[in-house]
Amino acid sequence: MSIMLSCLPDGSGCRSAVRESFGRTGRPRAAMTSDPSEVPDLRQRDETDARLLRQVASGDREAFSQLYDRFSGPLYGAALQILRDAAEAQDVVHDAFVSLWEKAAAFETSRGSAFAWAMTLVRNRAIDRLRMRRRRTELLADSAPEDLGYAGDFHAFTGGDSAALDDNARLVRAAVATLPPEQQKALELAFFSGLTQEEIARKLREPLGTVKARIRRGLLKLREALAPKL
């Protein structure tokens, strides 16, 4: 990934964006956890989501409608980023919401937030479709194409209209921008490409162990940066 919209090529803008997102001091986790102004809102958001999902479990269509309004934007964006096809992204979001309705009673807050659960549903479905599409293409061709299919330009977290993003997304983008470029690339492929570990390594022309390590370090850094806020 190059840099965020709010970043300058030399990275100085990133630092200011991170500072803005993480608080005036720009300090990581320890400082953020001490900022009481943001955490309650995010916690409140998760609690609201969980409450709505519980209502959905009891058959409340109004609660479901509200949940759709809260989740559909990021879920559709993620599906579109993975599939690069509006119709398929809509199908995936549709199926995920129907599944959410059917399985709402199985949701447990102890295993994560309602949003994370919904995102997992969408991401898994989108990646399944992507892999199926790739297999179909490989079968139709005489052999697997040399290019592994993901046409991503490693700008997933920097494109689009940043004004349309909520604080949460801006916070995530700022955190991602602090990662070294090679970790950003590995994570973006891991998030959106639907490629396996080995395919990502081939795509990046790096040893598998190196790619795994980059994913681990990148994700742990993001967790460290975001956990107190999200």
Place this chain on the structure above:
Amino acid sequence: MIDERQEELASLHALDLLERGERSRFEGEIASNPQLQVLVRDLRETVSHVASAVPRPLPPPGLKTRVLASLPPAPPEAQPVPRGQIEWFSLAPWALAASLALACVWLGLQWTSSRTHGELLRTQLALTETTLQGTRQQLEAERIVRQRQLSNLEQEVATGSAQIAEARRQATEREQQVARLTRDLRSQISLANLKITALASLLEQTPKASAVAVWDPVQQEGVLKVEKLPALRPTQDYQLWVVDPQYPNPVDGGVFSVDPATGEARLVFKARQPVSNISAFAVTLERKGGVPKAEGPFVLLGK
């Protein structure tokens, strides 16, 4: 305490990048490690938020309508049971029913297990029989093949014996041929060594009398053919003499008489003594039965 390997597996698990077997093993590990559970949950959460930070085009308005229209009837609501309001005696029938149900299930499982075991044994028996039958068929096939090979070998032996007999017969023929050739060769050699001598008349009254003597030195025998010799009186014989310088007197070759009408005769003769170098053949007129040493007049002579 979570090590780097677990962190790596947790990261890949959160991103659904683990292979099936790897994922199963790791999920087993998660189940027994609360710290790992927290890490996995946090990473899942992180992934979901990172995935939501992409550009967000608004979903089409019709999508919400479509989703709402697709919703099946409301799922059954889970009814939590409030604590402290349970009347224990009311549970007795349920406990009894549950016990009976458990007993039934246990018996059913036992029966199913026995039946499955029996079926398994029957299957194994069938498999063993099939294997045995296959082995028998294989052995039978091998026996047939061996028998065929044996028959072929016997046929080859018979053929070989016939060939040997034929070879022996041919060898015998060859030997006979060789013997014949040898004999012929000897004959030819003998013929080359034959001594042929013409004998002329010494009698004035029968000047046309003549004879031919052929002598085989190898066989030490010869043939005398005479013609136009005068007929003999009954008390007389003609006697053949072989002259060899190694002896002081001619060697007796035998007596003969002639056809009185033609004066012809044919005499196969052998010398009384071994002869090596013949210088002449002679015929004398002798008394009947011949004499050891020539006494009568010479009738024929050839050198």
